[in-house]
Amino acid sequence: MPIAFPTVALIGKYKTPEIAGPVMKLARFLEERGVKVLLDRLTAAHIQNCPYEVLLLEDLGREADLAIVIGGDGTMLNIARTFAPCDVALVGVNQGRLGFLTDISLDTMFETMTSILDGQYVTEERMLLQSEVWSGSNGGGSGQECVFDVLAFNDVVVAKGFRGGLVEIEVQIDGQFIYNQRSDGLIVATPTGSTAYALSSGGPIVHPALSVMALVPVSPHTLSNRPIIISGDSTVEIVVRSADDPRAHFDSHSHFDLRENDRVVVRRYPHKIKLLHPVGHSYYAMLREKLHWNMD
Numbered sequence: 664m665p666i667a668f669p670t671v672a673l674i675g676k677y678k679t680p681e682i683a684g685p686v687m688k689l690a691r692f693l694e695e696r697g698v699k700v701l702l703d704r705l706t707a708a709h710i711q712n713c714p715y716e717v718l719l720l721e722d723l724g725r726e727a728d729l730a731i732v733i734g735g736d737g738t739m740l741n742i743a744r745t746f747a748p749c750d751v752a753l754v755g756v757n758q759g760r761l762g763f764l765t766d767i768s769l770d771t772m773f774e775t776m777t778s779i780l781d782g783q784y785v786t787e788e789r790m791l792l793q794s795e796v797w798s799g800s801n802g803g804g805s806g807q808e809c810v811f812d813v814l815a816f817n818d819v820v821v822a823k824g825f826r827g828g829l830v831e832i833e834v835q836i837d838g839q840f841i842y843n844q845r846s847d848g849l850i851v852a853t854p855t856g857s858t859a860y861a862l863s864s865g866g867p868i869v870h871p872a873l874s875v876m877a878l879v880p881v882s883p884h885t886l887s888n889r890p891i892i893i894s895g896d897s898t899v900e901i902v903v904r905s906a907d908d909p910r911a912h913f914d915s916h917s918h919f920d921l922r923e924n925d926r927v928v929v930r931r932y933p934h935k936i937k938l939l940h941p942v943g944h945s946y947y948a949m950l951r952e953k954l955h956w957n958m959d
Contacts, residue, residue: 667782668752670699672727674720675706675740676734676758683709685733685756685769689848690715690838692773694724696780701727720771724749725848731756731776732765743936744814752937754779762958763858766940766949775941785940790895791932794819794913798925805925815913816936817856821921822848822881822907829850829884831905836897843904846883851899851929852877858953860915866890870946874931881927899929 671693675682687710690700707717718726724746732739733756743753743764755765756772765773778784780876792815799807823830832849834841850859856867857877866879867890874895880888893899902924903909909921921927951957 666697666780668698668729670701670726670728670749672701672703672718672723672730673706673715674703674723674730674732674734674738675709676738677705678710679734680709682706682733682758685772686760686829689731689733689776691774692776693780696777698780699893724751727751729754729779733769734758734761734765740816741916743789743816743916744791744916747814747932747934747936750937752786752939754905758810763949763953764855764938764942771941774786778942779939781944785942785944787938787940787944788935789816789938790853790874790935791816792819792851792853792876793932794911796911796919796921796925797928798922809916811911811919813913813917814932815856815919816853817859817914818850818852818861819927820848820850820860820881820912820915821903821927822910822912823906823908824920826907828907830903830909833902833904834878835900835902836893838900839897840889844880844883844888844941845885846880846888849901850879850881851901853877856914860951861890867892868950876929876931885953895931897930898923901927901929903927 675686693700696739698759702715729752731754732742737757744942756767795809796811797807798810829845831845833843850861854869854871861879864879864881866877875892879890903921911919911927
């Protein structure tokens, strides 16, 4: 039987030396199955005399058919953003508790990878957000230039800074004025991000198969400002009207200091992330376990 993924990249949680043991066990297992194994450079730094080909993370995306991420959801978020332009399937192995994205345990990874290499798996596609910050002296938008461009897998957040005080923003969807809002911030979340910061701010849980965005206010001054679900084909513009030190956050990984009249533009990224799960994987079962539903 031909191998479903002849070249596999292994990526471990950064700055975690103890990841070397599980990575090497998995690498030897894959090699015995006739798979070509590639390692991320930062992962290989924890392995003495690494016997496998080592590449930069960006190059792995072009060479590998499958990437196995050993770590947690934070590690998976970073790899997903980097591999987004590449047609690389991702598998998440969690070091500890069940994660929303890394749902395979270390105890079952050999059994699961055997099935995946044999072509027995469930495929799930998830959307990302492409975000731009436009800045310039003209508050109307003309004459502004794009000063920052980044991808987000979970969410884009425009929020107040460290000095406190509400941020005043204007929100437009597809060029239509929606509202002015005074709040601690506004979250634009993907379905994946609906179980992250947006959930703690009162947003809904959105099934990852949907192509939508959730706009979730953070502690709005007016209680009638409620979360709203919009089409994934929409373009969201957030204009900073007044704030002491506003900031834009992208997956809590990248940050940008904003000024008054800056615009944060958010739209769906044209490429999707492909996640692989074991046969029988259930998003609802994962929610029950992660969120402790129906547990006495």
